[in-house]
Amino acid sequence: MTSRRRSGPITGLLGGSFNPAHGGHRRISLFAIDALALDEVWWLVSPGNPLKPAAGMAPLAARVASARRVTRHTRIRVTAIERELGTRYTVDTLRKLLARYPKRRFVWLMGADNLAQFHKWKDWRRIANLLPIAVIARPGYDADALASPAMVWLRRFRKPLSSLRSPERWSAPALVTLRFDPDTRSATAIRQTDPDWARTSGTRASRSMPCRDAVTHRPIPGTAA
Ligand SMILES: Nc1ncnc2c1ncn2[C@@H]1O[C@H](COP(=O)(O)OP(=O)(O)OP(=O)(O)O)[C@@H](O)[C@H]1O
Ligand SMILES: O=C(O)c1ccc[n+]([C@@H]2O[C@H](COP(=O)([O-])O)[C@@H](O)[C@H]2O)c1
Helix, strand or coil: CCCCCCCCCEEEEEEECCCCCCHHHHHHHHHHHHHHCCCEEEEEECCCCCCCCCCCCCCHHHHHHHHHHHCCCCCEEEECHHHHHCCCCHHHHHHHHHHHCCCCEEEEEEEHHHHHHHHHCCCHHHHHHHCCEEEECCCCCHHHHHCCHHHHHHHHHECCHHHHCCHHHCCCCCEEEECCCCCCCCHHHHHHHCCCHHHHCCCCCCCCCCCECCCCCCECCCCCC
16 A cells, blocks of 8 residues: 655656657646646656567667657656666566655556556556556547456546545555546557658657656666767
């Protein structure tokens, strides 16, 4: 269970491949900041989703650069902290993040497509025990998410939005659903029209200094030319 001593800033975590990042990611994050009164959202750009093939995945540097472009002038911070922590599975990342930032309250954000697959993630019930989860509606996936094996278990922990706003009511497991104008954008669609996006968009590492991680403030390995 999440501990009551966590009363610091509320941080939404949006993990993803961001292959590439797009306006849909930005929009759902800004919506979550507003709906859940989050102080900020961290985008955890994954070194490699354990359930996705490496083929077709652009280098981490290009994905981070695309995320930085999309998030300018927002309360979204782009991080490749899983590279530094040496984690790929979300449960391992969260354990380390919660230990490193004991005062922060974290909430896991994910689209309905991810909830539909959540039962395939390593130790997914443990993840739900570590922090509240907010699921964002996504066109074409909401029915699958509702009928998913994870939802059968998570359903009993459904909470209203307001439960995430005060430290006294902060607990896990908790499942909150965020509904707003559905956003149809996807990285798959972008790759279909522009399979070469990482090469042509100028997001390839082109600087002599590596870019700095917005959370750890350390240089991200592999982001210098
Ligand atoms: N349009 C959207 N509406 C709701 N959630 C979204 C949307 N786009 C992405 N997400 C969520 O953002 C997170 C990261 O998504 P990801 O980087 O896989 O992008 P994607 O567009 O789903 O990519 P792909 O099409 O390659 O699967 C996931 O939790 C995903 O569900
Ligand atoms: O921990 C797992 O078993 C696991 C399995 C699949 C996906 N994830 C995480 O889910 C997040 C969304 O990934 P993606 O590729 O759908 O954008 C990202 O943070 C991944 O690391 C995690």
